[in-house]
Amino acid sequence: MAGRPKIFxxxxxxxxxxxVFWEKGYEAASAEELLKAMGIGKxxxxxxxxxxxxxxxxxxxxQFASNLLSRLRKEIAESQNPFEYLKTFFLELSDGANxxxxxGCFMGNALVxxxxxxxxxxxxxxxxxxxxxxxxxxxxxxxxxxxxxxxDKSAELxxxxxxxxxxGINITKRMNMNDASLAALIKFNLDMVG
Amino acid sequence: MAGRPKIFxxxxxxxxxxxVFWEKGYEAASAEELLKAMGIGKxxxxxxxxxxxxxxxxxxxxQFASNLLSRLRKEIAESQNPFEYLKTFFLELSDGANxxxxxGCFMGNALVxxxxxxxxxxxxxxxxxxxxxxxxxxxxxxxxxxxxxxxDKSAELxxxxxxxxxxGINITKRMNMNDASLAALIKFNLDMVG
DNA sequence: TTCATTCTGTACCAATCAGTACAAAATTTG
DNA sequence: CAAATTTTGTACTGATTGGTACAGAATGAA
Numbered sequence: 250m251a252g253r254p255k256i257f258x259x260x261x262x263x264x265x266x267x268x269v270f271w272e273k274g275y276e277a278a279s280a281e282e283l284l285k286a287m288g289i290g291k292x293x294x295x296x297x298x299x300x301x302x303x304x305x306x307x308x309x310x311x312q313f314a315s316n317l318l319s320r321l322r323k324e325i326a327e328s329q330n331p332f333e334y335l336k337t338f339f340l341e342l343s344d345g346a347n348x349x350x351x352x353g354c355f356m357g358n359a360l361v362x363x364x365x366x367x368x369x370x371x372x373x374x375x376x377x378x379x380x381x382x383x384x385x386x387x388x389x390x391x392x393x394x395x396x397x398x399x400x401d402k403s404a405e406l407x408x409x410x411x412x413x414x415x416x417g418i419n420i421t422k423r424m425n426m427n428d429a430s431l432a433a434l435i436k437f438n439l440d441m442v443g
Numbered sequence: 444m445a446g447r448p449k450i451f452x453x454x455x456x457x458x459x460x461x462x463v464f465w466e467k468g469y470e471a472a473s474a475e476e477l478l479k480a481m482g483i484g485k486x487x488x489x490x491x492x493x494x495x496x497x498x499x500x501x502x503x504x505x506q507f508a509s510n511l512l513s514r515l516r517k518e519i520a521e522s523q524n525p526f527e528y529l530k531t532f533f534l535e536l537s538d539g540a541n542x543x544x545x546x547g548c549f550m551g552n553a554l555v556x557x558x559x560x561x562x563x564x565x566x567x568x569x570x571x572x573x574x575x576x577x578x579x580x581x582x583x584x585x586x587x588x589x590x591x592x593x594x595d596k597s598a599e600l601x602x603x604x605x606x607x608x609x610x611g612i613n614i615t616k617r618m619n620m621n622d623a624s625l626a627a628l629i630k631f632n633l634d635m636v637g
Numbered sequence: 638t639t640c641a642t643t644c645t646g647t648a649c650c651a652a653t654c655a656g657t658a659c660a661a662a663a664t665t666t667g
Numbered sequence: 668c669a670a671a672t673t674t675t676g677t678a679c680t681g682a683t684t685g686g687t688a689c690a691g692a693a694t695g696a697a
Binding site for chain 1: 466467468470471545546547551552554555556558559560565566568569572573596600603604606607608609610611612613614615617618619620624627628631632635
C-alpha cells in the first residue's frame with residue numbers, strides 16, 4: 250500500500266466538524282470554517298468526503314448521536330437506579346453554567362432546519378431521536394417491572410413523553426429562563442412519569 | 444403629498460415574507476425568493492426596509508406573533524370554557540393533515556436559529572414566547588379560581604409547562620409520529636395540568 | 638533510484654449572496 | 668402644462684458560497 254500518508258483521522262475531523270454544525274447549523278456553517286476547525290485542506294476533504302458538506306453533516310449527526318446514545322446506554326447499565334440516573338440526565342439541562350447552554354440539542358436543531366428542506370436527512374435524524382426514545386422506554390419499563398416507579402401509563406407513552414420533554418427543554422432553555430424555574434419545570438415533568 | 448404611489452401594503456408584504464421565513468428559516472430564505480413572494484422589486488424593498496433582510500425577519504416574527512397572540516386572546520375571551528379551548532388548541536398540533544405540518548412553530552424555529560448567533564433577536568423571540576406563556580398562565584389561574592381544574596401546582600409552573608409542551612411538540616411532531624400517538628402524548632401532558 | 642500510488646495545498650471556478658446606484662415612471666401641486 | 672416629489676425596475680457591485688483542477692509532495696515497492 251503505497252502513497253502519501255494522510256494527516257488526519259476521519260472520526261476526529263468529523264467530531265470537530267460536528268461542533269461547528271451544532272453551534273451554527275447546516276447552512277450557516279461555511280466550508281471554510283469547517284475545514285479550519287477540522288484542520289485539513291480542501292484537497293483532502295473533497296477526496297475523502299465525495300458528498301461534500303452534506304455528507305459531512307450527516308456523518309457528524311450520526312457520530313454525535315452514536316456517541317451520546319452509547320454513553321447513555323453504558324451509564325444506565327452501570328447505574329444502580331437507572332431511573333434516578335435519567336433524572337440527573339434531564340436536570341443537567343437546567344444548569345445555566347453549562348458550556349452547551351445556547352446550543353440546545355444537535356439533533357433537535359438539525360430536525361428544525363431539515364424538516365421542510367430534505368426528507369432523507371429528516372428521516373435520518375428522526376431515527377436517531379427514536380433511538381433516544383427507545384432508551385427512555387427501556388428504562389421506564391424496567392423501572393416499572395421492578396416497582397421503582399408506579400404508574401398506570403404504558404412505558405411507550407412515558408418514553409415519548411420524556412423524548413418530548415428533551416426536545417422541549419432544549420428549546421425553552423434558550424429563552425433564558427432562570428435555572429431554578431427550569432429545574433422546577435423539569436422535575437414536574439419527571440414526577441409525571443413516576 | 445406628491446410622488447409615485449406605492450404598489451404594496453407593508454403589513455401584507457411582511458405577512459408574505461413571514462411565510463417564506465417560517466418554512467425556510469432566516470439564512471436559507473434568499474432575498475430573491477422573499478421579494479418574489481412579496482411581489483415587489485429591490486428598489487422598493489430597500490427603500491422601505493432600510494435594515495434589509497434582518498429587519499424584514501424581525502418584523503415578520505413580530506407580526507406573526509402579534510397575530511397569533513391576539514387571535515388566541517380573542518378566542519379565549521369568547522370561549523365558555525377557556526381551558527377546554529386551550530386543549531383543542533394543543534390537540535390541533537396532532538393533526539397530520541395540517542398544512543403547517545412540517546414547519547413547526549415560527550418562533551421556536553427562529554429561536555433555534557438565532558440563539559447562538561444574534562443575542563438581540565434571541566431576546567426578541569424569547570419575549571414573544573413569554574407572551575404566549577403568559578396567556579397560558581392566565582387561563583390556568585382563572586380556571587383554578589373557578590374550580591374548573593384542580594391542582595396543587597402554581598399557575599406559573601403549569602403555564603411554563605404548557606409553553607414547553609408547545610415547544611416540544613413542534614419539534615417532536617416533525618419526527619412524523621403517527622397522529623394517534625402524538626394526540627395521546629399531548630393529552631397526557633394536558634391531563635397533568637388539571 | 639525510479640516508478641506508481643496516494644494525499645495535500647493552492648489557484649481557480651461559476652453561481653449566488655445581500656445590497657447599492659440610478660434613471661425612468663408615476664403621481665400631486667402650482 | 669412644468670416642476671417637485673416619491674416609488675419602481677434594472678443593471679450592477681464586491682464578497683462569499685460550495686466545489687473542482689491539478690501540480691507537487693510524500694510515501695512503499697521494485
